[in-house]
Amino acid sequence: MDAFEVEVSYPSEIDLGHGPEMLPNGLSTLFLVTWEDEQDAGYLQAQTHLRNLVVHRALEAINKLFQAYKLVRIGHIDGCGVRTVGIYDTLFYFSEVDGKSSRDQNVRWRRHVARSYAVSPQAPSFHDPFDTSALAIPHIGGTTYPVARRYIRCYELLEHGFYSEAFIIAFSVMDDIVQEMLHEQLNLRGMSSKTDRDDLLRGIKENRLKLYLGPVLKLATGKSISELWDKSEKALKWINKTRNEIAHAGFNADYNAAAVGIYACIKLLHTLHSEGLLDAEFPVQFFRHAKITACWTLNPPEWVPNNEQANKTNYES
Structure with missing residues (x-):
């Protein structure tokens, strides 16, 4: 030490x-x-x-x-x-x-940022040199990007040093959305009773997320997550292990684990969104930030995008 x-x-x-x-x-x-x-x-x-x-x-x-x-x-x-x-x-x-x-x-501090970008103190944009207000106004008080809004809290916690909390919330949001998706897909397949669906999903105790996105998703949609993202099996194993260590073994997550965990949850939800299985749209800059924060950690898992992939402003990773 x-x-x-x-x-x-x-x-x-x-x-x-x-x-x-x-x-x-x-x-x-x-x-x-x-x-x-x-x-x-x-x-x-x-x-x-x-x-x-x-x-x-x-x-x-x-x-x-x-x-x-x-x-x-x-x-x-x-x-x-x-x-x-x-x-x-x-x-x-x-x-x-x-x-x-x-x-x-x-x-x-604002004065230094504006000066660094050569913004005149008399300019209208001196206090908003990147014109963020214009981008934000359409989203004030609205319901745009509902899932991305839930993940804002994860990054707030990450930015202020609450790493275990950031990881657990990221995991919980993903778990909640995945269960909602499975309820909807199973209902479309004829399992109309919510009680029956609850019994099926709640009856899975071990490796829950792996089974939800593996055989249960395959049963409900014809595809498992590994068919949609070839690195998902390793990512899910890492997420489950880290989550259990935090929740049950007293492990205090560091910045690296939290950043990678948030990215993994967002990546999984985006993959399901891309297949039309659920609604979890993220602004492309939001997704890029998730890639970069995960990539710029110490020894990230091999399923995290490399620096070249992470820096691209797209949904590829």
Whole structure:
């Protein structure tokens, strides 16, 4: 186990190379996390997606600090607002190896983003340089992409460090939608009694998802999931194993497991959607994000798309 040193300070300003930036007084906390690990140093210096995994290791050390404070101050003012944090909780982060910059710096406040994209402060789009509002307005308060909306919560949890919760919700949503699909398909095949359908589906206790998407799906539609996605058998085995470890063996999922798990659930639902067996449409950029977050993990399973496939803005993987 690596020894992490976490130094905490409360600066009023920070200079990230573009002049001093004022920070909210009393609301900004700076964490300096240091440790020795040649492999992590190599990840940072390689300038690949693996450098992001080192940031997650630093956040893990910070979360251990937070957990200890929360443990002794639950319900106390000193514990108020103290919670697990993820990479999207950061205003900025950067890394160094032996005191030298690894050229990995990420800044999330609006002024810096707009300046980075050469947007004039007087321009109408200064506070929305990517014109996201125009894209979002048609979906406000609506019912577009209902399944994708359910998976937003998974990514919110992933972004804020709640990895086990992100995995379990992703799995539960998929399981729920798959059961709804089987009810509909079995009804079309003549099993009109919901009680009979419930008895059939609830009677499956072991390897439930594998059997749902294997012989039960074959019985109901004429095709099993392995005929629709040739890597599904390995993916389902991995998902079930990881889910059981989290739910029954006290396993705490890390970022890698959560990102891969969410992708696997989305991929399975998209595969069934593509065959017209259920309605689970995802925006193409949403699907691309699922591919990338799964691909950019440490030693992803071989059924996860490679970097070239993941970066394509399409539904192929």
